[in-house]
Structures are given as C-alpha cells and as structure tokens.
Amino acid sequence: MARNDRLELEDIQATVLRYRPEPYYGTHVMLRVDDARAGRELLRGLAPHVDSAAEWRQPGEPWIAVAITYAGLVALGLPAESLNSFPEAFRVGMAGRSGQLLDVGDNDPAHWHHPFGSGEIHLGVSVFSGSEEAWHRTLETARQHYAGRPGLAVVATQDFGAQPGDLNPLGYRDSIGQPAIEGSGVAPLPGQGRPIKAGEFILGYPGESGGPLPAPAPGVLGRNGTYVGLRKYESRVATFNRFLREHAQTDRERELLAAKLVGRWRSGAPLTLAPEVDDPELGADPSRNDDFTYAGDPHGHQVPLGSHMRRMNPRDTKMALLTDVNLHRIIRRSTTYGKPYDPEALGDAEDGGRGLYFIFLSAKAMDTLEFLQREWINNGNFMSLGAERDPNVGLQEAGATFTIPQTPVRRRIHEIETFNALRGGEYFFLPSLSALRWIANLP
Ligand code: HEM
Incomplete structure (x- = not known):
C-alpha cells in the first residue's frame, strides 16, 4: 500500500x-x-x-x-x-x-x-x-x-x-x-x-x-x-429440528447432517479438520478454527460443495463458473435475537420470534449481495449442482434437494425446506x- x-x-x-x-x-x-x-x-x-x-x-x-x-x-x-x-x-x-436479489415468494x-x-x-x-x-x-x-x-x-x-x-x-x-x-x-x-x-x-x-x-x-x-x-x-427452528430427525436416526447422525449443511459442526469446528467427529475445542479456538483450504477435498466428501460456508467462500475450490473469490468477500457483524436455540422445539409455534440480523459490510455491498443471492445462494451452477440452493439461506421450492457427496454413491436429500425466511432488509x-x-x- x-x-x-x-x-x-x-x-x-x-x-x-x-x-x-x-x-x-x-x-x-x-x-x-x-x-x-x-x-x-x-x-x-x-x-x-x-x-x-x-x-x-x-x-x-x-x-x-x-x-x-x-x-x-x-x-x-x-x-x-x-x-x-x-x-x-x-x-x-x-x-x-x-427482483435483482431474488427476494421473491x-x-x-x-x-x-x-x-x-x-x-x-x-x-x-x-x-x-x-x-x-x-x-x-x-x-x-x-x-x-x-x-x-x-x-x-x-x-x-x-x-x-x-x-x-x-x-x-x-x-x-x-x-x-x-x-x-x-x-x-x-x-x-x-x-x-x-x-x-x-x-x-x-x-x-x-x-x-x-x-x-x-x-x-x-x-x-x-x-x-x-x-x-x-x-x-426469522429462523424456523422447529422445521429445522424436524428435518434433522426425519433424515438422520441418531443424535450423532443428526449433528453430522447439521454440519454437512453448513460445513462446520455446530461447535464451529470445520469439517475439513474434523471430518468424522466434532471437536468443540477446535471450534472455539480462533487460531485454528478457520485454518484450512479445500485442496484435499475437491469433490466435497468432507465439506459438501453446496454447503452454506463453501458457497459463501469457496476458497480454493475449482468452480464450474470461474470468478475471483476475493472480489466477493464480506465483513460480517451478524446478531442473533429472540429465544435461544432449543433442540426439542418441534411445534410450528416455535418457528417465530427468533432469528438473525445478518449484517455485512462492503464498499460495494449492493453489488456483492446481488451477486451472492443470484449466483451462489439461489443457484447451483457454479458448483455443478444445477438448481440446488444454499441449504441455509436459499429459498427452497417444492422438491428442493441437497446433495452430500460420499462414496460409493452420493446422498441426495429431498424436500429440504427454507430454514431462514427473510423478514426485512435495508x-x-x-x-x-x-x-x-x-x-x-x-x-
Ligand atoms: C439466517 C441467516 C444465516 C445464518 C444462520 C448463517 C450461518 C452461518 C454459519 C453457522 C456459518 C459458519 C461459521 C462462520 O464462519 O461464521 C456461516 C458462514 C458464513 N456465512 Fe452465513 N448465515 C446466514 C446468512 C448469510 C448470508 C445471507 C450470507 C451472505 C449473503 C452469509 C455469508 C456467510 C459467509 C461469507 C460465511 C463465511 C464463509 C467462510 O469464510 O468460510 N451468511 N454462516
């Protein structure tokens, strides 16, 4: 400089x-x-x-x-x-x-x-x-x-x-x-x-x-x-809990599914560094919990290509649609409101009243948000995922899927729902x- x-x-x-x-x-x-x-x-x-x-x-x-x-x-x-x-x-x-942000439906x-x-x-x-x-x-x-x-x-x-x-x-x-x-x-x-x-x-x-x-x-x-x-x-906690229960049988499987959706265990530990078992100490350690690339996981066997975190910052992932990831970075200062997360919440009434003010900073915030919404959140082409959307903030339509790459055959989860609904923005x-x-x- x-x-x-x-x-x-x-x-x-x-x-x-x-x-x-x-x-x-x-x-x-x-x-x-x-x-x-x-x-x-x-x-x-x-x-x-x-x-x-x-x-x-x-x-x-x-x-x-x-x-x-x-x-x-x-x-x-x-x-x-x-x-x-x-x-x-x-x-x-x-x-x-x-319209440009695909904030529709x-x-x-x-x-x-x-x-x-x-x-x-x-x-x-x-x-x-x-x-x-x-x-x-x-x-x-x-x-x-x-x-x-x-x-x-x-x-x-x-x-x-x-x-x-x-x-x-x-x-x-x-x-x-x-x-x-x-x-x-x-x-x-x-x-x-x-x-x-x-x-x-x-x-x-x-x-x-x-x-x-x-x-x-x-x-x-x-x-x-x-x-x-x-x-x-607004976060649909009960919808999310029901989804985890429907698609995973044990607590361990449910936590792994929750981790696959985002790319990190709920503790914050990244799947690239803790692919099989959660490591809460790693999750809480800022000197280690972001220290990874996707070089050793090109096909998403650890962190699904369509997970929220990998979409929002693909790092060194080889993408089908080339773009410089460093042009789309954001500073985040998000804040959680409402009742704390309750893993036992299952009734529809639990879906309201809590959520997150997603807050980000950028000298070109408007362009970046429109890019992210159109290309990386509500579209899957850049990762060769067709019409699949971000499992965390994408607006899911009937029949929406989420793909978890694994061997011998990938797992495709059907009927993923919208877990976070947009209720305001400025x-x-x-x-x-x-x-x-x-x-x-x-x-
Ligand atoms: C209710 C809404 C949202 C929730 C609950 C949520 C949750 C998360 C979580 C759990 C992580 C992983 C931990 C971390 O690095 O912070 C994450 C990462 C991230 N999210 Fe979100 N998020 C939301 C909305 C958004 C939106 C709308 C965007 C962009 C427009 C976004 C962009 C990012 C980015 C850039 C990262 C970091 C990726 C990285 O550097 O590896 N998030 N989010």
Missing part, C-alpha cells in the same frame, strides 16, 4: 474492524427523522461517542455504530449533488431491488415486518458490548440523544445476543470466517487467506482491481465510509467520523 493510502483508522468507525465480542450483547435502534435539524442535532450529539477503528484493540469494550439509509440522507437534507452521487441500488433500497418484501422496506428507517444506531452492564450504560448514552426529541421517532428497537455459548438461532457458533484487511493493523488469523485490499471494504482506497471503488461526493462524505447490508431472518451508508460531523453541520 502506498504511503498516502495508509488507512485513516482514526476516521473509520470502529465497527468496521472490531470483531463481535464473546459473549455479546446489544441493541439496534431504528429511527425516523421528521425534521432535518433534529436529525443533525442527533448526529452532532452522537458523533463524539462513536469509537474509531484506531481503538479496535479493546474487543470487550462497548461501541456505538451509526448508519444512514438513503431515505435518511434525504431526510437529513443532503444536497442533491451528494444524493445523486450514491449508487442506484442504494438509492432504491433493498426492498426496491427485490415467501421472501418478498410483502412479507417483511414493519418498518422494513417502508421507507421509515432513516438511521440505525447500534450498540455492541461484551458485558451486560456496559451494554445498558452505552445504550443509555445513545438514548439520551434521541429519546423524546421532537422531530425524531424510534420506529424499531431490537435487543440481540446473550445466547448461551454464543450460538445462533439454529444452534451454530457463527461469525468465524472473516477476511483479513490489508493495512488495517489487525493481525491476520491463520487460514484467513491473503489480506484483501482495503478498498473492497472502505471507500477511498485501492480495491482488488487496482483503483478505488466509486464513492459518494464530496470527498469528505465518501472517504473512509462504507456500506452495510442488513437482512432480518442498505445503510456507514459514514466516517468526519462525514458524520459534515452531515451534522450541514447549513
């Missing part, structure tokens, strides 16, 4: 580099701005409390992240030249791009929970914390700036985290595989692969193809910012700290 391309960590929001703590607690607050001046005053008040990425090293410390939708930028009174400099897919919003915005897709979400204020006490304290700091303020309305609040063992709603440890970012100062973990150019994740720096990605204008608004995609999934712009102040001080 050239000298003048040094990452300005002190201007980048902490949430870009800071790993989710373990355990984690927090709240997402969504706000509507009815009066531009009140919105800017909120940003002025919050800005000093938004940590920068220069302070990423305190993983247990709480932090506040502030993000703004396109409707929010309009409501805050950004000048037209700035508004028009944002990419079309961001301006239209996630609901408006449902059960995942169609018509089924989303209010206020997602309604245009009422303008600001997202998130608090992340490693302790309950700091969570409440930090949320209170943020709350003082928006609660009861004329011209602002809280349109949604979602607490998250605090699942025993940090398991997600289907009982898996998650947020393991993350990209290493060049120049970030965050030491790469074994197996993360070569560091990816910072411009893929932060606006204003060279990306993988050499130049910086298009950024909104003026420079102070775009540089050091990025985009966030948020997708609210794109946000995550401004730098100086951009936050620039917006806050607009005339």
